[in-house]
Amino acid sequence: DAKTTQPPSMDCAEGRAANLPCNHSTISGNEYVYWYRQIHSQGPQYIIHGLKNNETNEMASLIITEDRKSSTLILPHATLRDTAVYYCIVGGHSSGNTGKLIFGQGTTLQVKP
Amino acid sequence: DAGITQSPRHKVTETGTPVTLRCHQTENHRYMYWYRQDPGHGLRLIHYSYGVKDTDKGEVSDGYSVSRSKTEDFLLTLESATSSQTSVYFCAISAGLVGEQFFGPGTRLTVL
Numbered sequence: 001d002a003k004t005t006q007p008p009s010m011d012c013a014e015g016r017a018a019n020l021p022c023n024h025s026t027i028s029g030n031e032y033v034y035w036y037r038q039i040h041s042q043g044p045q046y047i048i049h050g051l052k053n054n055e056t057n058e059m060a061s062l063i064i065t066e067d068r069k070s071s072t073l074i075l076p077h078a079t080l081r082d083t084a085v086y087y088c089i090v091g092g093h094s095s096g097n098t099g100k101l102i103f104g105q106g107t108t109l110q111v112k113p
Numbered sequence: 114d115a116g117i118t119q120s121p122r123h124k125v126t127e128t129g130t131p132v133t134l135r136c137h138q139t140e141n142h143r144y145m146y147w148y149r150q151d152p153g154h155g156l157r158l159i160h161y162s163y164g165v166k167d168t169d170k171g172e173v174s175d176g177y178s179v180s181r182s183k184t185e186d187f188l189l190t191l192e193s194a195t196s197s198q199t200s201v202y203f204c205a206i207s208a209g210l211v212g213e214q215f216f217g218p219g220t221r222l223t224v225l
Contacts (some may be wrong), residue, residue, distance in 0.1 A: 006218055036214075041201075042218070042219070043205075043217055043219055044203070044214075044216045045216070046155065047148060049211070049212065050166070100146060100158050100171060101146075101156075101205075101214060102158070103155040105155050105207075
């Protein structure tokens with residue numbers, strides 16, 4: 001399974017865009033990039049996923065580089081409620097994979113007033 | 114919110130006792146997962162299921178067993194609990210290999 005590298009922590013001002021980077025240089029062609037977040041003591045929450053193209057939903061945008069070795073999660077207008085640990089995960093249809101997610105340490109995003 | 118519940122939500126037990134945690138879903142999803150979360154380790158996969166009676170080991174399966182006799186329930190059993198199994202346990206479900214996994218609220222287990 002491909003591994004990811006994320007900065008351990010980031011700060012963002014409330015109302016500003018939060019840009020969370022992730023490196024996944026060993027990603028293989030059929031693996032997706034997923035982003036989840038975990039707010040203190042709650043279960044992880046799905047945010048978005050993508051394969052090659054950029055994706056956007058009501059929560060965030062996912063920008064994947066052309067070589068797929070890195071990606072950025074963008075929260076367009078961060079609020080205090082977006083303070084959480086954000087996990088970048090790669091996974092997909094590789095042989096033997098049954099959708100299990102391998103979580104790293106994630107990035108702790110602190111949104112400040 | 115996805116229909117996924119875990120029981121009990123909190124449990125304190127003693128070393129050597131058996132413990133069973135239950136994950137129940139109302140979504141009829143095929144895939145179910147058990148993770149544990151400890152400080153400094155993030156979430157780690159214990160076992161997963163890809164159908165009724167179809168289960169397999171994750172990265173930290175030693176000391177745990179699972180059963181899935183029907184689609185909606187996935188049980189995690191600690192045959193003889195140890196203090197190293199003190200953790201927060203999360204269950205997750207998904208409809209397919211790709212896409213969203215829905216996580217339950219977690220069970221906080223303390224083994225004394």
